[in-house]
Amino acid sequence: MNRFISIFTRGAPLALAAGLFATACVEQPPSDNLSRPAPVIDDPTTDFENQPGVFAGDEDNTHSHMGDLGNGVYKDPFEVLAQRQEEGPPEVRTRLHSCQKLQNAALQNVLVSLGVNIDATSDVPTAGQLYKGGTGALGAASYDARVGEAIVWSAAGAAKLFDIxxxxxxxxxxxxxxxxxxxxxxxxxxxFDANDQCNKDAISCIMGRPATDSHVAICNKVVTSASTVEMGKRIAVGTMMAAAHSCE
Structure with missing residues (x-):
């Protein structure tokens, strides 16, 4: 019994000291180092690029563009309008300088589909011979030289197409x-009918698009303007097809 009291007496001061220390830690106010920092408000108007007048231009740092982006000569808007009206509607005007060349394989398919024997030969070169011998003028690919097939018409290519x-x-x-x-x-x-007049349905077929009365009139004009009717028919067919397949 005395031994138990002695152990309790020696342990009581230690327990009391630990309790007082814990109480002091709990009641101690937080230090300034643990306080939450004040929020920083970012004002974008103070940035350099947002200052008024930073990127403003004047005569010393601004380029003056020409009134016309063509040859540097300003054109009156009404003059431009008259030119556009002379060139025709947009669907015609945009084709004047934006037509892709008919690819050679497609040209062969067109000829064969209309009954042309692409393998025929003759002393006078046939259409097939002109086609096979004119691939250079038609812009054929040269894979050895790493050059692909041309995609725009050249003068030589357009002339060769008409000849074919x-x-x-x-x-x-x-x-x-x-x-x-x-x-x-x-x-x-x-x-052609019995009077050597062009058939509108036939013109539509060889052109690959619906023919108009203007197409028929042009075709008939070519037939009657040639030295002979038979020669006129050949030129008329060649003219209609060449124009249709070169965006003219």
Whole structure:
């Protein structure tokens, strides 16, 4: 019993000291180092780039553009309007300088689909011979030189295209009634009627788009203007096809 009292007596001061220390820690106010910092308010109007007049221009740091982006000569708006009206509606005007060249493989497909024998040969070069021998002028690819096929027309290419269509015209005229895509209600169409007048449905087929009365008038004019009717028919077919496939 005395031993228990002795142990309790020695431990009581230690327990009391620990309790007082814990109480002091709890009641001690937080130091300034633990306080929450005041929020920082960012004012964007004080940034350099937001200062008024920083990027303002004057005569010393501003480029004056020409009134016209063409040759440097200003054009009156009404003059530009008259030029646009002379060139035609937008669907015509935009095709004057923005037509992609008919790819050579597509040209061959057009000829074959209209009944042209691409492999025919003759002393007078056939359309197939002109096509195969004129791939350079038509802008064919040169893969050895790492050059792809041309995508725009050249003067030589457009002239070669016309030559091919004119040379192919007799075959096209002869075979057109048997061409499936040219038939109307299952009936083939003739390129020219008994009076040597151009057939509107036939023109639509060789051009790949609906023909207008103007197309028919041009076709008939070409036929009657040639030295002979047969020569006129060949030139008419070549003219209509070359114009249609070169965006003219």
């Amino acid at each position: 269509f004119v040379q192919a015209a007799p075959e096209i005229i002869t075979n057109l009634p048997n061409v499936e895509q040219c038939k109307v209600d299952g009936v083939g169409v003739e390129m």
